[in-house]
Amino acid sequence: MKGRLPRLKKILVDQGYTGPIGEAVKNVCGWEVEVSQPEPKRKGFLPQFKRWIIERTCGWLLHERRLSKDYEQWAESSESMIYLANIRLVLRRLTAA
Structure with a gap:
């Protein structure tokens, strides 16, 4: 995929990609993987x-x-x-x- 998406620099993901999948994407393709984190100590949606x-x-x-x-x-x-x-x-x- 790296050769097919030359302009891609960063991927926004949720907490499910914090393990080896996110690291593999970063190591193989060189893309920055940003994991979205919920704000602590907040109730409700x-x-x-x-x-x-x-x-x-x-x-x-x-x-x-x-x-x-x-x-x-x-x-x-x-x-x-x-x-x-x-x-x-x-x-x-x-x-x-």
């Missing part, structure tokens, strides 16, 4: 900030019909559709104001 950003963005992108299923044959086509969906989302928000 509190979203983890970086994870919440990713979940919210995925939710926005899934409103696009073409991204709701994996129709693309190549990863490059899928990546292009994600870029187009993000451009459309930003343009819609810029022109709404």
Whole structure:
């Protein structure tokens, strides 16, 4: 995967990747693995900030019909559709104001 994703520098993961899997990714691919940690001494539901950003963005992108299923044959086509969906989302928000 390292050769296929040359721009990837950091991977955000949850606590399930603190063991040998996270270390293997770091050693083999050279990517930084950042484990999201919950805030201590807090009660109730509190979203983890970086994870919440990713979940919210995925939710926005899934409103696009073409991204709701994996129709693309190549990863490059899928990546292009994600870029187009993000451009459309930003343009819609810029022109709404």
